[in-house]
Amino acid sequence: MKINLGKYELEKPVALAPMEDVTDLGFRLVCKEFGADVVYTEFISSEGLIRSARKSTQKLVTDEKERPVGIQIFGGDPNVMAEAARMAEDAGPDFIDINAGCWVPKVAQRGAGAGLLKDLDQMRAIIHAVRTAVSIPVSLKTRLGWDSNSITIFEVAKICADEGLAALTIHARTRAQHHDGEANWDWIRQVKETAALPIFGNGDIRAAQDALDMFEFTKCDGVMVARGAITNPWIFRDIKALMGDGTLPPAPTLEERAKTCVRHLEMEIELKGERRGLMEFRKYYHGYFHGVPNGSTLRSTLVRLETLEGVKDAIGSFVIRSADKLTAELPGLKGAPTDSLV
Ligand SMILES: Cc1cc2nc3c(=O)[nH]c(=O)nc-3n(C[C@H](O)[C@H](O)[C@H](O)COP(=O)(O)O)c2cc1C
Structure with missing residues (x-):
């Protein structure tokens, strides 16, 4: 129906x-x-x-x-x-x-x-x-x-x-x-x-x-x-x-997660102002970084930050660190994310 x-x-x-x-x-x-x-x-x-x-x-x-x-x-x-x-x-x-x-x-x-x-x-x-x-x-x-x-x-x-x-x-x-x-x-x-x-x-x-x-x-x-x-x-x-078509797309990459999280946070801040937007956004970090290696460490940092710039910096450096770590673990891997989140 x-x-x-x-x-x-x-x-x-x-x-x-x-x-x-x-x-x-x-x-x-x-x-x-x-x-x-x-x-x-x-x-x-x-x-x-x-x-x-x-x-x-x-x-x-x-x-x-x-x-x-x-x-x-x-x-x-x-x-x-x-x-x-x-x-x-x-x-x-x-x-x-x-x-x-x-x-x-x-x-x-x-x-x-x-x-x-x-x-x-x-x-x-x-x-x-x-x-x-x-x-x-x-x-x-x-x-x-x-x-x-x-x-x-x-x-x-x-x-x-x-x-x-x-x-x-x-x-x-x-x-x-x-x-x-x-x-x-x-x-x-x-x-x-x-x-x-x-x-x-x-x-x-x-x-x-x-x-x-x-x-x-x-x-x-x-x-x-x-x-x-x-x-x-x-x-x-x-x-x-x-x-x-019956096939599951690949899981979102860390970069996709990070970008979506920042974009969503920016929307919340536009709607509610920086202070309230950031406070009320805390519940979403879990979803965006769920299952990501060291994601819980990132989340505990993010929930304490009080500015949008601080959050963007923390997420940006987390993505770069994760990519560096991956490149070090897999020396043949090229193309670590370089484009900025901000
Ligand atoms: C945090 C939270 C808030 C909710 N608020 C509402 C609400 O405002 N209106 C409503 O009809 N149901 C509300 N629900 C119930 C959900 O819409 C849904 O019926 C319930 O969580 C079962 O679905 P799920 O197993 O997919 O979570 C809420 C559930 C949660 C977890």
Whole structure:
């Protein structure tokens, strides 16, 4: 089944999941460049939006280059969610996504996020209110149920289809599992057998082959990657290549990693200023230098640096040192990287 998101009709899309404090505009653009077909903002509080709280309104910013992009909102009150959805629509996304999966107590215990799994009438009221408030497509992202004794995903899929949602994303864990244990893809497979709307499968796609396995096993219409993209934003390129001609591209070189990292950092600084940009960027160093020899030493240096120039110098000399080391180990090797990162 194709997935229709406004002007976009997508066949087997690979999505970057919404992730609080991770999928800001800079990270979304990097993943988009590597092949993510759909991206989502971090979740945004509907209460915060209608009060015009800075933290919430800042997250509404999207860019032409990342389309199709969805703005994800959460909340437990249909009227507030409808108003927030209208505000989100004004920011120009391609669709609105309703969060019905966040397990964090301060969200779920207030009847928002996964809290909606305990009250499906309220979930329906929220979906209906949002759907009728906006003219762009609406989707929903949720979990299997509150806990293993209350698997509600079949009812939720029916509600979403009845209300005319564009897609349903299933994170194949319960609220009680948080992010622990294994995602159980068999539930996605079962829902897909009867669901009357497109399904994104989500949970434990950590390597490119996992995405193909999820398509194959569950027959889902799209897949969604979260943590696997933090540790490896190249995962989208790899998935698309495997889905294409079936071969995995070579792993990114140290130079590619370094250049992408610096470019991403520069985008963050442009968006947030140098101090905040650098602070908030620290979580990404792990992904860019994951699996690189001596990468952990570099990471521990980078997280202490307070200027962009300092970071560029540290990364630049690390790349040169690594190339010199490689040249010394393999005397026949020519062409150590010489072009500057800066
Ligand atoms: C740091 C982090 C932040 C997250 N924030 C959100 C969020 O804002 N909205 C949402 O729907 N899910 C959020 N999630 C859940 C992910 O979108 C995804 O459903 C979950 O991590 C399972 O996918 P994975 O196994 O590929 O990581 C978050 C997950 C992580 C790790």
